[in-house]
Amino acid sequence: MxxxxxxxxxxxxxxxxxxxxxxxxxxxxxxxxxxxxxxxxxxxxxxxxxxxxxxxxxxxxxxxxxxxxxxxxxxxxxxxxxxxxxxxxxxxxxxxxxxxxxxxxxxxxxxxxxxxxxxxxxxxxxxxxxxxxxxxxxxxxxxxxxxxxxxxxxxxxxxxxxxxxxxxxxxxxxxxxxxxxxxxxxxxxxxxxxxxxxxxxxxxxxxxxxxxxxxxxxxxxxxxxxxxxxxxxxxxxxxxxxxxxxxxxxxxxxxxxxxxxxxxxxxxxxxxxxxxxxxxxxxxxxxxxxxxxxxxxxxxxxxxxxxxxxxxKRFRRGDEDLAKPRYLDNNILETPALATEAMARELSRVGQMAITLAKQALSSEVSDSAHIRSQALIVNQLIVEVGKFSQKLGQQPLSEEIAQILPSSMRVARYFNEIARLSSLIVEYSERFHQISDSNTQKDIYELKKVTNSMLDAANIDNDSYTSSDDSRKLLHQLEKKYQNIKLHVLDAMIAGRLSPDEGTDLLDSLSHVHRLGQQAEKSARYWSSLTPIEHRSPLIDKKTDRESDRKADKTDSSDNIAPPQEASSQEKAANAKEPLAVN
Structure with a gap:
């Protein structure tokens, strides 16, 4: 030859x-x-x-x-x-x-x-x-x-x-x-x-x-x-x-x-x-x-x-590491439809971890703070991995539908990350909650936590059965009403001397975190349906209703000195599909 x-x-x-x-x-x-x-x-x-x-x-x-x-x-x-x-x-x-x-x-x-x-x-x-x-x-x-x-x-x-x-x-x-x-x-x-x-x-x-x-x-x-x-x-x-x-x-x-x-x-x-x-x-x-x-x-x-x-019975060590993605696999990046499903599956897992963490924070003692902070860090690490996977997927030739799913997935991931972050802050206030002597304030705190817990249950995403965010939207209305009432009661208690200025200020901060926790859970549930292909998607909520709900939530956030999330422009949404998630 x-x-x-x-x-x-x-x-x-x-x-x-x-x-x-x-x-x-x-x-x-x-x-x-x-x-x-x-x-x-x-x-x-x-x-x-x-x-x-x-x-x-x-x-x-x-x-x-x-x-x-x-x-x-x-x-x-x-x-x-x-x-x-x-x-x-x-x-x-x-x-x-x-x-x-x-x-x-x-x-x-x-x-x-x-x-x-x-x-x-x-x-x-x-x-x-x-x-x-x-x-x-x-x-x-x-x-x-x-x-x-x-x-x-x-x-x-x-x-x-x-x-x-x-x-x-x-x-x-x-x-x-x-x-x-x-x-x-x-x-x-x-x-x-x-x-x-x-x-x-x-x-x-x-x-x-x-x-x-x-x-x-x-x-x-x-x-x-x-x-x-x-x-x-x-x-x-x-x-x-x-x-x-x-x-x-x-x-x-x-x-x-x-x-x-x-x-x-x-x-x-x-x-x-x-x-x-x-x-x-x-x-x-x-x-x-x-x-x-x-x-x-x-x-x-x-x-x-x-x-x-x-x-x-083999290869279980990786699955036992909670901080390691379970469903993200680079081998399926060349098949974007499957890659988006895997990413949704991973986000579902992260969401359930974040919701569980939030419920633990609402009912925990101060001694649990180290555990909750470590779990919040794990959620953060997983969301970073989801962001990296989304970046790699964004570099593939994508259909218009999948290109729109990627920014939505990063938006939902941000909500989960915020839930985990707030959970690690809320647990620090557990001892102060118990030290408040005013019985009416104690009752208000209990009722706010109860509504927030119900919100977390309604927003808990199970990839196999989750279909709608209607329940979480109804609970959001209850949460807003309860939160505004309890703020008024706390201010009245401070003026009447039932709460010291330090107690009142700390309590308003902690209640702000609990309130925002419920908001983030509702948003994650509301935008979850946009992570699935159209043929498998439940009817989307009217966009006007979405905008009104976001506007109300943002106003409430700003009243608590918490910067509201900014709605991304169309150019920013396209960029999000190419860039990994920025995590606090």
């Missing part, structure tokens, strides 16, 4: 990979929410998960994309671990479609007769289509054409290669097949695409450079090589992502070992027969690839429950 052939090889692989990338991107965008709905079908049973994984992977030609989406669904609580593993099994079967495309079309037609026109037509559709569905189909068509142009380069490059490298002699040694399995593994690791490794293997076989058994070993190695992608994606990922990656590795290792044993036992028969006289060698390899993965599913299916039980 001279330098010219090496250049053709590199260029062919590059065109092939570019074609697959364009095909995957175009099909994902053209399908829109259809792929999401297809994956949601996996929630009904493991068998449906298997079918969904196979069908979606065959369609988008990317098992990695489906695996990342599956991780996102698990993190969002839409799939359990057993269902997600079934989807991964299906991905391995669906990935065999690349081999069938190469075997049935790639080597049986004149590439220039149909691939080049496909590229031209596809680019015309892309240029005139804007963001319409047929424009994305044009991207797919262009990728399809480049796929086969790259394949043509590979086939031509490998012609006559058997005269330079004695593949058949190597395969007949005792370690020959294992060596080719290793070669297939390394090839897949280097180019990070089992589809491209499969195409190279089929091109070698089509050109007559390698015998059938050797090609089968390369196919097994390519299958094993996909575990590297899963392992790399699990580094620094969530516990769920690590469990799914481990399941992927287990599946490929066990089925790879079974396939290699089968191939070794049949290699002498395969190499000694004249199968190529009766069958197309490339078709046989595509069939072997499919049967090999189906056999792997049959082997692993009864072992799935024990494997799930084993994996669920």
């Amino acid at each position: 001279d330098l010219s052939n090496i250049g053709d090889l590199i260029g062919g692989i590059g065109l092939f990979l570019l074609g697959m990338q364009l095909m995957t991107s175009g099909l994902k965008r053209a399908a829109g929410h259809s792929l999401r709905k297809a994956l949601e079908a996996a929630t009904r049973s493991r068998f449906r998960g298997l079918i969904s994984g196979a069908a979606i992977t065959a369609l988008v030609q990317s098992s990695t994309a489906v695996t990342v989406a599956t991780i996102g669904f698990v993190n969002a609580g839409l799939l359990n671990l057993g269902q997600s593993i079934a989807v991964i099994y299906g991905c391995n079967i669906g990935s065999t479609m690349t081999g069938w495309l190469v075997a049935t079309i790639g080597f049986n037609f004149n590439i220039s007769a149909f691939a080049l026109p496909m590229i031209g037509i596809g680019m015309i559709m892309r240029l005139i289509g804007g963001e319409k569905r047929y424009a994305h189909l044009g991207t797919t068509l262009t990728g399809f054409g480049l796929f086969f142009v790259g394949l043509s380069f590979l086939k031509d490059t490998f012609s006559g290669l058997e005269n330079s490298i004695p593949f058949e002699a190597i395969s007949q040694t005792s370690y020959g097949l294992a060596l080719f399995v290793l070669a297939g593994f390394i090839l897949t690791v280097l180019i990070q695409s089992s589809g491209a490794a499969m195409a190279i293997t089929l091109s070698l076989a089509a050109s007559g450079a390698i015998p059938l058994a050797t090609a089968g070993a390369l196919v097994i190695g390519a299958n094993l090589g996909t575990t590297s992608t899963a392992a790399l994606s699990a580094i620094g990922a969530t516990s769920n992502a690590k469990r799914i990656a481990c399941a992927h590795v287990f599946f490929n290792l066990i089925t790879g070992a079974a396939g290699l044993l089968l191939l070794i036992s049949l290699s002498s028969i395969i190499n000694g027969s004249n199968l190529t006289r009766y069958f197309d060698l490339v078709i046989l390899l595509a069939l072997f690839h499919t049967l090999f993965n189906v056999a792997g599913v049959l082997i692993m299916w009864p072992l799935t429950n024990p494997m799930v039980a084993f994996l669920e």
